[in-house]
Amino acid sequence: MPYTALQKIRFDDVDGAGIVYYPHFFHLCHATFEDFFDEQAPYSYPDLIVNKRHGFPTVNIKSDFSAPLKYGDAVIVQMSVGKIGRTSVTLDFEVLRQNDDHCCFKAEITTVFMDLDTQKAVELPDELRSIFARIAKD
Secondary structure, three states: OOEEEEEEOOHHHEOOOOEEOOHHHHHHHHHHHHHHHHHHOOOOHHHHHHOOOEEOOEEEEEEEEOOOOEOOOEEEEEEEEEEEOOOEEEEEEEEEEOOOOOEEEEEEEEEEOEEOOOOEEOOOOHHHHHHHHOOEOO
16 A cells, blocks of 8 residues: 655746646655654654654656646545665555545655765665565555
8 A cells, every 4th residue: 555645836846837847746755754754764764864864765766747736626646656776665656636536646766875974885674675665665
């Protein structure tokens, strides 16, 4: 079952055309990832970055935009795990407009678990592997 977060389209998310500027879709995905991590992991995402000095930089993105979002829209962001590797996690996102459940955006984002001091990929620890497994697609 995917992890679900409710996000709101804010004034600074839209461009001059009055629709969400495309990089902000990726921000919605990352905000959902942080919410998931904060709620499901044994420590917060800021603690992982600042104190444990590990992170999940993005190494690949595939995305499809299918409908615009505008200021004031509420969206449901669903995140599931497509693949868990030795050092990587592939996350699948769907952004749905809340009022009609229309899927406006999909992304497949691959991240690598990295030691931020050495800038090298490291093996995903079992405690994190298990939280991702909870939302893995079967």
